[in-house]
Amino acid sequence: MLFSQLQFWVFFAGVFALYAVLPHRAQNRMLLVASYIFYGAWDWRFLGLIAFSTLVDYLVGARMGAENDPRRRKLLLSVSLLTNLGLLGVFKYLGFFVDSFVALSNAVGLPADPVVLGIVLPVGISFYTFQTLSYTIDIYRRDLKPCRDFLDFALFVAFFPQLVAGPIERARNLLPEIAQPRQLHWDAIGRGAVLCLVGLIKKIVIADAISPGVDAVYGNPNATGAEIIVATWLFAIQIYCDFSGYTDIARGVAKMLGFGLMRNFAQPYFATNPQEFWHRWHISLSTWLRDYLYISLGGNRGGRWHTYRNLMLTMVLGGFWHGAAWNFVLWGFYQGMLLSLHRALTGRRKGSKEGRRHGLGELLLRIATVALFFQVVCYGWLLFRAQSFEQIVTFTGRILTLNPADFGALAMPSVPVPALAGMLALLAWDLGTEARGNVRFYATWPLPFRAALYAVAIYLLAFGATTTPSAFIYFQF
Template identity: 50%
Template sequence: MWFNSFDFAVFFCIVLALYWVLSHRWQNLMLLAASYFFYGYWDWRFLSLIFFSTVVDYIAGLRMQRAIEEGGPQEARRKRFWLVVSMVKSLGLLGFFKYYNFFTGPLSDALAPFGIDASLLHLDIVLPVGISFYTFQTMSYTIDIYRGVMKPTRRFFDFALFVSFFPQLVAGPIERASALLPQILGKRRFRRAQFCDGLHLMFWGLFEKVFVADNLARFVNQVFDSPDPSAFAVLCGVWAFAFQIYCDFAGYSHIARGCAKCMGFELRLNFNMPYIAANPREFWARWHISLSTWLRDYLYISLGGNRKGKVKTYRNLALTMFLGGLWHGAAWNFVLWGVYHGALLIIHRLFEPVLKCINLGRSRVLAAVWRVARIIIMFHLVCLGWVFFRARSMDQIYLMLGNVLKLRGAVDLSLLQPLALYALPLVLAETMQRLFGRDGALGTWGSFVWLKCIGYALLAYLLVYYGASASSFIYFQF
């Protein structure tokens, strides 16, 4: 059930109508049932996975807490045991469903020259939707209990709702138990401003997904399916993909946050205008924030972070980004993308002192120009990463980058048309909302109401009459 489908519209209206007439306890039970229905709508067989994951982490959380409360010399060992149980379960599920064939494939190839037929190792495994997201979410729960950051809940159904909460179940944002569980356990009140904000976010997310991402997708597919695109076509295709993937994923996050807000929940911001980042570090503070902070808190810091000298810091950065890339999918292009971003972060750290030395005096204009220049450079570095991300093979990466470097083919300005048609309205609308601050945001019901009404009408027209037909979200595959 995609957020941009008729089925979801009906589903959400029913859930919302029921939600606000029920008491808190029944609200949670109904949401749990709705979340399982939502997940089972794709493939009911995978409900057993999410249930298994819930049960194991629920028990592990309680056992760790008991070990903490009972204390004694065995505390650390018992806590570690239950953490390992939880991690083995989470990483085992993820490893099997997502990476099994990725690792057995090369193994099979490697054994073939020795006459060993390892093709039997290959299994036709269907990747359960959203497994990477809810696995990371449950991992953060047990790790936080292990670290003593939070206490587990004894209410099983509420914990099950935390794991399966449908707005963010299949593509994030990856919520921390410390942020979402208290909201589930506590009573929610209907607040008009929050509800309106939620509706706005859903509308805006749909606009990003249906109008911008899905329309750009057609152009991007054309370029990436072309056997020998010109340099300018590659540039336009990659720019378009940058906006497509941003709007696809940010659109999903906005709808997820909007749905949650309509029910009185607050989910974390997942995207914060990532393409205005002036350096790799800033980019990762703005892009897929819930994943990047998860990787920082549970991987990078666990590896030692930047506390053990420069070399180890760089190693930790590289390893974190390598695993971050692998998290996106079991394919070498994602690994390459992760490694590339790791390299960018390391290079930025290396040159940071040099960049800080650049003295522009007191000129605001010069500072602004310098900032814009860095944004443009960073945007293109990110775009280079998107080539690795989107390409289907290494050959395609060589071909596309080779064509750009050789300036192959003529400049066809008509290729800019899809960008002007679909990406420009997005850039304008986002810039307007940022320029006027919260008061200027379409979602707020304060000043400029009549102007906002006109803005909504324009966006609604583009969304309804020029939106591409329903298609899956890119991040569902992760």
């Protein structure tokens, strides 16, 4: 079930109707069943996989919480790590490593036949694996006490709004909301509905509409430098609208049920440097990598070169988390280089400048810096979107030898007018959020202005939605 399909909203209407009349404990049990139905709709065979991972981490967490021997606690943590990372490795990366080994063997003159494994990637496995790992690691660090109710813990792992593509929630945040009674409030329902509306506009008015133009260029071996640049700009918008749109809908659905999921995006393309970008983009992943990988590697405690090494390892592994392909590794390496270079030049600085007021001169400088850094980010998206290393080399060469006249003869599908209108509306929305430092910047507007805002959004969704919605990009991760 896609959030952008009517089938999901019929499903959610049924869930919400039951939720509204059930007491707290029954709500949790019903949500767990609904979450498994939601996940089973993708492929019922993987229900056993998520149930097995849930059971292992519940038992490990419970035993670790009662254990004081450091060696046994470390052994228990190893069970969780090996189980979760082992499942992730087999289902997501085994085929990649086999194919890479075969290619390397053939390259050095040792012929090897390719092995076709036929392993299907379970949707959302990267997200719920990191979510359960944070639970056991927090217990090991004594930052969290184990959950005593197995079914509550199972709901934490499988909670359907954020199961498939995040945000990656921490147990210390979500488990207390599951354990405590929740009340339905019209204000929260309204706020959740607005989030869902914005997310749907991002997804089916903007992202799905500009996808054909991006696919046409990245599928064209003869694309010009100008077409590559425009397609990469469009892909930057597509992946932002696609992924942040999913997060908005997930947060909106959860909010209507009384849950507060973390914010995952904070106007990332308003960033002026790589550190600020990662304070704004995929926040649940970047903070997870910081807390459980970068800090575990030593963070910035071992001197300058150790810090650079830890940054590089964190971002390369973060890139590899996105997919079993060398272009994701290269994208992670690129992000690590940007962060290391920025740190070498400027040291540590606070990341996000959301809500900060600027004088005119500073504002103009910031706009120019944002525009320049956006091009740096977009080259990273070229690495991310490319279909092969050869395409990266070819496309990079064509950008470097760009003929400006080619911008006047673009041979690629044009962006539909509703999508252009949606992009302008989204820019205004993000500017309002950025200026006020509050995603509900519109809440204090007079009722007629808020009504007009909602009417415009509903009109965009009703008349601008594409007729062929596609799966969210991050479902493949």
